[in-house]
Amino acid sequence: MVEKPTEIEQNTLIRKEKDTFKTGENFSAQRFLGLHKETEDRYTFRLWAPNAEKVWVVGDFNQWEQTDLMTFDSECGIWEITLETPQKDQLYKFRIQQQGGTIIDKIDPFSFKFEKRPNNAAVIYDFPEKKWRDGLWFARKKRSNYFRRPMNIYEVHSSSWRQRPDGTPYSFKELKDEMIPYVKKMGYTHIEFMPLMEHPLGRSWGYQLTGYFALSSYFGTPEEFQDFVEACHLSNIGVLIDWVPGHFSVNNDALAYYDGTPQFEYFDPDRAKNIRWGSLNFDLGKPEVQSFLISCVLFWIEEYHVDGIRVDAVSSMIYRDYDDGPWTPNHEGGNRNLEGYYFLQKLNAVIKGRHPEVLMIAEESSSETKVTGLIETGSLGFDFKWNMGWMNDVLRFYELDPIYRKDNFNLITFSFMYMHNENYILPLSHDEVVHGKKSLMHKMWGDRYKQFAQLRNLFTYMITHPGKKLLFMGSEWGQFLEWKFDEELEWVDLNDPLNQSMQFFTEQLNQFYKDERALWELDNTHETLEVIDADNSDETVLSFIRQGKRKKDFLIVILNMTPVERRNFTVGVPYPGTYTEVFNTEMKEFGGTWTAHNPECQTVPQEFKHYTDVIKTTVPALGAIILRPDSINTRRGR
Known part of the structure; x- marks a missing residue:
């Protein structure tokens, strides 16, 4: 039996948690900050809000009144209170008297569960301690070299893959029963989900987050997603998730100017404001923000057993002039965002130190910074980078009338010149089938028969070109309509013989890729x-x-x-x-x-x-x- 720590030992542990959070070295901050069950009837709430004047915890248990004032530790900027009144499944927020006197209710940044949007109160919830059954999957991963293994990723927006008749999305319990057999049959090796963390607006596709530690309640429960990942592993399918550490939602009741001052965002308003996406940029040089973000990644890896993280919008994190607004050079006179650069190196070093088998993938659109490879060589330390240049050139080529293709042949051959500059993933992603860009099928030249022929040609080129592969859902059968985030895929297409044949083609091509060692065995050489x-x-x-x-x-x-x-x-x-x-x-x-x-x-x-x-x-x-x-x-x- 494990002995309970003495009061002195407990205080020492708490002090260490606070100190390491403040120095940017607490990589499991969610185990200390946020809401924690102490005993059957006692909960402790902790919040980082260094410049708040007062903080109360309010919720169902105190009729949302300002009766439970938290105490403040000025050394680390953390507020704390222990209560006996809260009960499981009740809702709560933090009421902040911000610097300057404004009082506002804010979310718990470390909450594991929120009520369904558009509401956003945190839920009193004990995160499940699952008895995982995927040990064999992890044992195989540790023995394999993913650079020399096939990787063919099926990119998914979970709430628009399938929907119920009333338009609500399938939960992960339902997706487990339908998506996993489908992906396995189609021959994909991995599923990559667009962001699953809590976000207030579906139209953002999850790329403007509020609850970084919470699976969006819109998609189901944490237990359901854990079971989904486990079922994927038992079917030899890996699970990757998109993550957005560069910027976050401007919603006033979330992380934005949390304590009334630039807390999570940069102090400089030009650096804090992300004009292009209407969001706010994390201050990636602030130690507490580093603790917050790195803890988030490790949480999803360790508690949900995800196999990889695709980091969104890396270019916006490493260049000061990436956005559309005014910018100032760094102290060296250049455009590099040094805080973002060193944060990403630190992130990858920590993740690889603890979980070397986890894939770290960058969505990065420039060629000025080495993204993949060893940090010691000046790289950011990612395993793979999306090859955005290949994607843009190839799609431009396939959209051309064939009479012009001979004059633009370099669009499909140029990638051979730089294919080993990084470890690449070749993406035909969601970004290319939305906002008037047309579906992959619709981009193709000619009549319907020729469009299918060219789509088969394109997929064959992707599968046989060096690099790992990624295809967005619906493209596998040649969906003609653009992707709509709020509607399910056009599964009705599969009543058409040509769409059926296209789906069968993709299935056979994917299997061919897995079977042919020449297509992946020496991929990065x-x-x-x-x-x-x-x-x-x-x-x-x-x-x-x-x-x-x-x-x-x-x-x-x-x-x-x-x-x-x-x-x-x-x-x-x-x-x-x-x-x-x-x-x-x-x-x-x-x-x-x-x-x-x-x-x-x-x-x-x-x-x-x-x-x-x-x-x-x-x-x-x-x-x-x-x-x-x-x-x-x-x-x-x-």
Whole structure:
């Protein structure tokens, strides 16, 4: 039996919690701040509000009256009170007499649960101590190298994936029964959720947060999400979540100017105000804010067993001039936000120190700062970075009428020049199918048949291009309408045979990706890709090799970007022998017209670029084919 700490020991622990929070080194601050059950009938409330004049805790248990005044520790700026009247499931807030005398009710920044929006009172709630059953999943993760494993992410906005007939979203209990089997069947390795933390406005998609430690009550209960993650792991599916440490909601009853002064935000109003997103920027150099944010990440990792964190809007955190408003240079005269830069390095160092198997992913749009790699080399320390340049160039290319593609061929080949500058994820994300940008399907040129053909071509290019993969929900079957955050996906599309075929294509392509080691085994090395021909702009056909560890383990990828079938097409190959077509985007079961694969190809001695042998085959219009060596002589060739 564990002995209860003595009063002296308890006071020492409390002092340590306060001191480390103040110095930016308390990485489990939620275990001290916020609401905590001491005994069956006693709760302690603690709040960081260093410049408040007075603070009361108000709620159902005291009729929301100012009867319970908290005491203040001026050394660390923390208010505290222990009460016997609160009961489970009752609501509460902190009533702050801010500096200057204004009195306002504020949320508990460390609450684990809030009432459903638009209301935002915290709920008296004991966070569950779950007995997890996913030990085998974590054991496998610790033994594997995620750089050399397949990673194909299904990006999801949880409340618009499926909805009930009354328009309310599925809870995670319902999503567990429907989403996990679907994702498993479709062959994805991970689900990535857009922010799940508490936020006041659905229109923000969760990117303007208020309750950083709380699963939004709109999506279900913490227990349901824990069970969902566990079920994913039992099905060999990882779970990633988006997180927003750069900026937060301006709502007056949340974190904004909490104690009447710049508490969570920068003191400089130009740095505090985020004009582009109508929000407020965290002061990332303030130690208490660092404790708050790093504790938040570890909380979601340790209490919900999530496998990775995708950090949103990293560019806004590391550049002072990223926003649309006025800015001032740093003390070195440059545009780097040094506080944000060093905070992100600290964040990644702490997370990797405790959980080296957790994926840290950056959504970052510049090329001026090294984002992935070792912190010791000057990097921010992330594992992966979204390749925004690839996404923008490729989508611009596929939107072009094919007659203009030969003059813009570099849009799909330029990424080969920098593909190893970072460890990349190739995203076709929610940002590209909203706000009038049109769905991926709708971006494609031509009639409906040609649009499906090009979507299959695009997905094949993404799957065969070096880098991990991400696709936003609904795109897998070619949803034509833009994503609507407040409506469920257009599942009715799947009554159409072409949408059914597109969904089946994506399923088969995803499985092909997982099965073919050449597509991921050497993903972050220079050996993984060899360009055969990236200069054939006249015919607008791209060809390259993806290489696995073993010499004979490679694939030849040929993509035709025009509506002209290329018959007797010549392509160089590294070794003489025979090659077999193993994937063709124009097969009838995928929605195309081909009923049989190309016949086996026998090499012919002929110079092609730096190759001494070639094969000849047919590449379908707006199609892609993949060939595998069947019987080759690796002692000759090249």
